[in-house]
Every structure is written in C-alpha cells, then in structure tokens.
Amino acid sequence: MKFDNPPISPCPFSKHYRIPEHQAWQALTVYLLYRLTLGSVLVFLFFLGALPSSLGKHNPGLYAAVSSLYLSSIFLSAIPLLLRRPAFSLQAQLHVLTDIVTIPIVMYASGGAESGTGVLLALSVAAGGILTGGRCALLLAALASVAVLGEEIYADLFGAFEPAYTYAGMLGASFFGIAILALVLAGRAEQSEAIAAQRSADLANLRQLNEFIIHHLQSGILVIDEQQRIRMMNESAARLLGIPSTARSLETACPELAELFWAWLDDPSPATVNLGSRAGQPVQVRFTRLGRTHPPLYMGFLEDNALYNQRVQQSKLASLGRLTASIAHEIRNPLTAISHAAQLLAESSSLETQDRRLTQIILDHTARVNVIIENVLQISRRSQSKREVLSLAASVKKCLSDYRTAQAVHENAFQLDVRINHALVLVDPSHLKQILENLFSNALKYGQPQRGAIRVRVRRQRQEPCVEVIDHAAPIDSQTVQQMFEPFFTTSSSGTGLGLYIARELAELNQAKLEYEPVTGGGCFRLRLADAEKTTIEL
Missing domain, CATH: 1.10.287 (Helix Hairpins)
Structure with missing residues (x-):
C-alpha cells in the first residue's frame, strides 16, 4: 500500500493500526472543530442565561469556571495542531484526555449522571477509538468509565446529591461498546483504503505498461479522430512516416496518409493500403475503428514493408x-x-x-x-540472434585486435577511427564479430592494402550508429554492386561467393543493414546497427 505521506500509528501500544498521515491530521482537525463548537455552546449559553435547567444547577460557579477553561484549552490546542508539533499521537491523546477530565466535572456541576451530560463523553470515546486505535481506544474507554463512576462516588461521599450508580455503570458499558465499534469501523476503513490504494497503484502500473509497450512497438500505432487530429502516436509511427512525434494534425503532418484515411472512411473494404513514406521505405497501412468510443476514434497500424519481406x-x-x-x-x-x-x-x-x-x-x-x-x-545451422546491448566502439576495437592477432596482420594494415565513443547498439556479439571479420578479410584480399591502411570508422550516419570499412579497391560497376550480396556470386577464381551473403543475412537477423557505397579512392562497406537507446519491441 502506498500513501502520499508515510502512515503513522497514533497509539504507542498499537503495532497494526496505521493510517495515512494526512488523513490522521484531517480527522484530528474535525475533532477539534467539534470540541470548539461544544465548548462555545456550553460557555455562551451559560452567560446568556439560555442553558437548560439541568446544566450547572448544582454548582453554577464551578460550571462557569470549568467550561471557560475548557474553551480556552481548545483555542490553545489549535496552535500545535496547525504547526503539527508535537507528534500526532500525543496531540490526539491530550485532546481526548482533556474531555475525559473536563466533562465529568461539568457533569458534577450539573447534578451528576442524571443530568445527561455524561453522554458527551461517548463522542470523545468514539473519537479516541478512531484517532488512537488499538489498545489505546480501550484504555480511554476505561478512563472515561472510571471518571464517571468516580464523579458519582465523590458526590455520594460528600452528600452533594443522590448518586446514580446504575446510570453511571450503563454509561461505562456503553463507552466500551462504542470504543470497540469505533475500533472495528476504523480497521475496516483502513482495509478499504488499502484495497483502493492497491487497485489504484495496479491501474497506474498497468497504464504505464501499456504506454511503454505501445511506444516501443516495432509496428507504428496511430490514433486519430474524424477531424484528423492525432490523439496518440508512438515512436515507430513517427519514424515510418518521417514526421515529428509532436505532430497533432494528420492533414498537416502527412497529407498522403490523410487522403488514404478519407478514402478508407468512404470505402473501408480494402484491408491494407500502401504508402510511400518520407523516410524512403514503403509502408503498409491498415485502419480500424477503435471500439465504441464517442466521438469515434480510429487506429492506424503501420508496418514497414522491408520488415515484412524480411520475415518472408x-x-x-x-x-x-x-x-x-x-x-x-x-x-x-x-x-x-x-x-x-x-x-x-x-x-x-x-x-x-x-x-x-x-x-x-x-x-x-x-x-x-x-x-x-x-x-x-x-x-x-544459423541460429536466431541473441542480441545484447554493447558499446559499439569497444566491440569494434576488440574485434579488430582479435583479428590482427589471429591472422597475424601487421598493426599498420588497419587504421581505427572512432568518432562516437558512447554509442550503444543492440546486436549479437558473435554475429557482429563474424560480419566484421568477413569485411576485414575482403578488404585485405580485394582492397589493395598496399596503397594505404584500411580505414575502420565508427560514427553516426542518418542518426544511426554504424561501422564503415573503407579500402582502396578500384571502383565497382553498378551491376556488380547489385549482385555482390547474392549467394555464390564472386569475381575471384578462388572465392566461394558466400562471405558477403552470410554477412548480410547475419546483419538482417540483428535488424542491421549491410550496404556498399563507392567513395573517393576506394569503396566503403557500411554496417548500420540498431540503436539500443531507441529499441523497439518485436512482435
């Protein structure tokens, strides 16, 4: 159970009765207002001469003095309550004990238990059961019973008036009953509060979980209304559409998708439609009505065609x-x-x-x-990738060092250029090593290393972390570039034509992309990897 403020145990003898702190202080404030009202009525009606005949009839002077002191003590007790000093438990007990001491004296001045003023103690005992709880509630009930019975014994000993022991005993029994009832009700209220707080926490956690899953899905999720206002959009949808995640109008952010949405509203028969996104890749879009919401809301599912083709x-x-x-x-x-x-x-x-x-x-x-x-x-035998979060710079440095040692390659044959030191990627370590070793071997075999060191560059390209292996080979014609990643294609009489094909397949298994690009004075094989800080949930 979680509270805005830590729970407190008002009674030092109780280990189980605990209520939220802010609720405890609120209850004590209500009890103070009740006492203030009671004291004001007792004092002002007496001085105005409007008291019932039974109140203060035995000793008006004692009644006036005690009721005035009672009202004054209530005003004084408001100061520490506002300051919340001292502790709550001490203040609650002092309030109830003041009533237990004062009300029996008022009862004596009014002629004893038959005056009916002893009933006022019942509310104080009930408040004690709620505010203190545990064995403290029973202790306060016992003190109230002793105070009432003591007042009657005192009147009997000094012959002040005829005592009413039967009525005093009934009051004492009622005090214990009220204390037990208040204790039970307070416990049930606490349990209800605990259940409500737990359910509220569960709902909040479930809402956060749903939001996390939606925003990190590999598929794009878009919720729009009939006015084409974007109610919700996850990161994948913004990436696939090439629009900012803060966009609120579909017509302004992506007019092509807005047209497709209007067309779907007129004729919802097509299951999916294709959209050429600004990011360059084709996207499949599927619309559906979101439940029975009013006003109606619609959900759009966006899927990258490249990922779909990859699965096939x-x-x-x-x-x-x-x-x-x-x-x-x-x-x-x-x-x-x-x-x-x-x-x-x-x-x-x-x-x-x-x-x-x-x-x-x-x-x-x-x-x-x-x-x-x-x-x-x-x-x-290729297994599914077991991707881990790795430091790209450190991983490339270690792979290059291991390759130099295993192949007995001179240290000057490769030149490492790290431009991003803290980039984290999500990739299978063994797959990354196999891809890089294949690129290193091809660069040594075909890249004319005698013309200069082969550059291994770690940097960002299109906001994605990547590794580039740049050699000094002669330019490759466009037809060869289109076929170089196909199985069994090779331009060497001693090659198998499977190295680059396996490297590209391993890259796709890790949601990475291996590509070739001619550069000035040579060629560049670029491995673009998945950024671990922008990970999506694969379904």
Missing part, C-alpha cells in the same frame, strides 16, 4: 537451409573419398610430374568444394 525471406531461407544441409551432407561423403584417393595417389613414387600436378589440382578443388559445403552448413 527468413522463412524461405530456413526451408532452403534444411534442403541444402541435406544435399551438402550427401556431397561431403564422396568428396572425402575423392580427396583421400588423390592424397594416396600423390604419395606414389612412380607418379610422373605431370600426373602429380593433376592430383594437386584435384586436392585444391576438393578443398575449395569443402569450404563451400562448410559455408552452406553454416547457413543451415
């Missing part, structure tokens, strides 16, 4: 991977036999030089086919 492509690749894995296993068995036979033939002492060269050709090409089979099996 991954499904196809999974099926193709299982097929190629079976074929690769079947090819590997005879290939191993051919390679073993060629090795045995090469070891023959009677083999001529020309024939020995032919056996070496067999061994070289069986090794090359084996590499292709290994790459195909690697594709088929």
